[in-house]
Amino acid sequence: xxxxxxxxxxxxxxxxxxxxxxxxxxxxxxxxxxxxxxxxxxxxxxxxxxxxxxxxxxxxxxxxxxxxxxxxxxxxxxxxxxxxxxxxxxxxxxxxxxxxxxxxxxxxxxxxxxx
Numbered sequence: 001x002x003x004x005x006x007x008x009x010x011x012x013x014x015x016x017x018x019x020x021x022x023x024x025x026x027x028x029x030x031x032x033x034x035x036x037x038x039x040x041x042x043x044x045x046x047x048x049x050x051x052x053x054x055x056x057x058x059x060x061x062x063x064x065x066x067x068x069x070x071x072x073x074x075x076x077x078x079x080x081x082x083x084x085x086x087x088x089x090x091x092x093x094x095x096x097x098x099x100x101x102x103x104x105x106x107x108x109x110x111x112x113x114x115x
Contacts, residue, residue: 014041014049016056035063054082061088068112069094075105 013027016034023029030037038060041049051057051066060066094111101107 012046034059035065038063038065054084054086058085058088061085061092064113066113068097068110070108070110072106072108 009026011026013023013025014030015023015027016030016037017023018031020029030041038049042065048067051060057066093114095114096109097112098110099107100109
């Protein structure tokens with residue numbers, strides 16, 4: 001856990017918000033046109049952008065700005081909570097790129113959109 005904590009602490013973060021005035025924890029506030037902002041960030045050097053949450057991935061999927069999806073399925077049924085990509089206006093067909101099983105029973109699957 002400590003190497004993960006050190007990595008996430010040092011990583012540059014971007015916060016998309018129309019209400020926050022400032023952010024901390026090595027973060028930059030992203031405002032305005034989401035599509036233009038993400039296209040600008042994707043052109044910068046680095047190892048890509050990682051996105052979490054529910055609303056932001058939905059908005060990026062609608063704009064066609066997600067190059068790769070990674071889903072980690074945990075071996076537990078919850079039966080409640082937000083639904084990922086609820087309200088997506090069109091289907092996004094995906095192609096499986098890789099799959100990794102963990103000792104815990106979790107499975108990480110990486111997909112690319114079929115274009």
